[in-house]
Amino acid sequence: MLLAIDVGNTNLTFGLFDGERIMHQFRLTTSLPRTSDEFGVQIMEQLSHQNASAEDMDDVIICSVVPKIMYSLTSGIKKYLKCNPMIVGQGTKSGIRIATTNPMEIGADRVVDAAGAYYLYGGPVIVIDYGTATTYDLMTADGALTAGVTAPGIRISANALWSNAAKLPEVEIVKPKSILAKTTITSMQAGLVYGTIGQTEYIIDQFKRESGFGDIKVVATGGLGRIIAEGTNKIDVYDPELTLNGMRLIYERTIGN
Secondary structure (H helix, E strand, O other), X not given: OEEEEEEOOOEEEEEEEEOOEEEEEXXXXXXXXXXXXXXXXXXXXXXXXXXXXXXXXXXXEEEEOOHHHHHHHHHHHHHHOOOOOEEOOOOOOOOOEEOOOOHHHOOHHHHXXXXXXXXXXXXXXXXXXXXXXXXXEEEOOOOEEEXXXXXXXHHHHHXXXXXXXXXXXXXXXXXXXXXXXXXXXXXXXXXXXXXXXXXXXXXXHHHHHHHOOOOOEEEEEOOOHHHHHOOOOXXXXXXXXXXXXXXXXXXXXXXXX
16 A cells, blocks of 8 residues: 655645555644654554554655655654655656756645646646645646746635735635625635636636647646636646645656666
């Protein structure tokens, strides 16, 4: 079995693989400080729900954009799972070529998403991840990540809205039935969701126009990505497990070489 761990700014997402199949997923909050023992115990508890143990683990792969928790996390894995985790970073054999001006600027999460989209759906492909930030990356037919756009994520925009406007309440992020909002709450929901849909459609159109890739697949992932994907015909595939599968595919390429 392979345990894939996506360490994001908001959540840690764990995926337990048996071959190509995800047997179990669970999440922990990134912002909550944890010791290595706390990480280890929580991971072991989740494994026990699947009747799995440390002896069943072949390996662990981690993709992280939060350096400050990595020592405790990796120490807990070494202590409780008895393995040295593979960490996606510079030198990892992802098979993806970073063709931007400064490849060192591209985060591991974007490389993993790009690998998942490219190997599962082919190229050229636009990869969108609706996470803490919303990222748009352009992959060519030969597996090169050539350009990207980074925008505030939906939750960041929502938090800014009700944190900086005293009379605006905290609202659930859902798509209202109509953009013709008639209440404060639905007007905020419309602004957040329809605004992101509009952003998404414009960036996709500009990517196609400026890249010259008229026939290009668009793949989206991320927690709130489903809401956006259901609101536009510009997104071809919504894959909530893209990041975890990207890590699995990178792991398989690495150990196969």
